Amino acid sequence: MPDKPFTFFENSNMMLNMGVLFVTQLHEDSKRVEAPARIVNNWKIMANFLGHQEGELQPEHIVKIEEAWSSYLASGVAPSLELQSVFSPLTQERVRRSPKGPPPEIREVFDRLLATDEKIAEKRIADGKPGRGNRRGNINFSLTNPKVSWWRRQSAVFRFTVFSSGAWISFMQVYARIFDPFHVGGWDAMGDGELMKLEVISIAPIVIAALYWAYGRWVR
Incomplete structure (x- = not known):
């Protein structure tokens, strides 16, 4: 330690x-x-x-x-x-x-x-x-x-999920604009299919956290 x-x-x-x-x-x-x-x-x-x-x-x-x-x-x-x-x-x-x-x-x-x-x-x-x-x-x-803020009273899992999800979504938005991950010619050329894929990838941390919470509450 x-x-x-x-x-x-x-x-x-x-x-x-x-x-x-x-x-x-x-x-x-x-x-x-x-x-x-x-x-x-x-x-x-x-x-x-x-x-x-x-x-x-x-x-x-x-x-x-x-x-x-x-x-x-x-x-x-x-x-x-x-x-x-x-x-x-x-x-x-x-x-x-x-x-x-x-x-x-x-x-x-x-x-x-x-x-x-x-x-x-x-x-x-x-x-x-x-x-x-x-x-x-x-x-x-x-x-x-009153000295302890609402944010600090939340569980570490909640705070980590909110922070990491926001950071991940921001990163994916920047990444998609700069590197053209779907090879369609840039952000402006992305169609509905590519935007949908980007949204799914962006919310992945939230989905994983929700599944983990549900597992701990109802299954474990």
């Missing part, structure tokens, strides 16, 4: 399966000679919790990580304002399956894997908890904080 904590913004369904990946990456990064002290310390805390001595993570470690991660998400309290929209939908869905949360020190390791110290402090102040304190406060406070 880099010197500052790994930051991941994704939708709720994907976040459910990321705990083992994050901890495995933490383990690998902690073994680097140049690993920052915070990463080494995070791994020591995690290794002590898992009962891990050396070598690769074993199945019993994986199970313990999954249980702790699920409980961590089930609290519904994200480590940063940006991630709150990902955590909130998980509260009612997961809390019944994992009623016992991980130890406070493991919660803090998970927090540091997902957000910088500055973001963690900002979130705790927004929740009315400037210190470590009780994590089960008014989690909706951050969602109504």
Whole structure:
């Protein structure tokens, strides 16, 4: 992992399966000679919790990580304002399956894997908890904080889809005008068929994102 904590913004369904990946990456990064002290310390805390001595993570470690991660998400309290929209939908869905949360020190390791110290402090102040304190406060406070714009409260998937789709459409328009991809003699010579093809190619990211969202909501 880099010197500052790994930051991941994704939708709720994907976040459910990321705990083992994050901890495995933490383990690998902690073994680097140049690993920052915070990463080494995070791994020591995690290794002590898992009962891990050396070598690769074993199945019993994986199970313990999954249980702790699920409980961590089930609290519904994200480590940063940006991630709150990902955590909130998980509260009612997961809390019944994992009623016992991980130890406070493991919660803090998970927090540091997902957000910088500055973001963690900002979130705790927004929740009315400037210190470590009780994590089960008014989690909706951050969602109504006027300092957080509507755009920043949207999920990372939504923001990425809007941004990348707009960039892709703009790129295709410029590309079609300059390079004549359909070999018809330029933009002005394009007929209905070529324009239709260009539109289909241009909206491809939106279609893919819609299919991915539908899969995560109704199939997965």
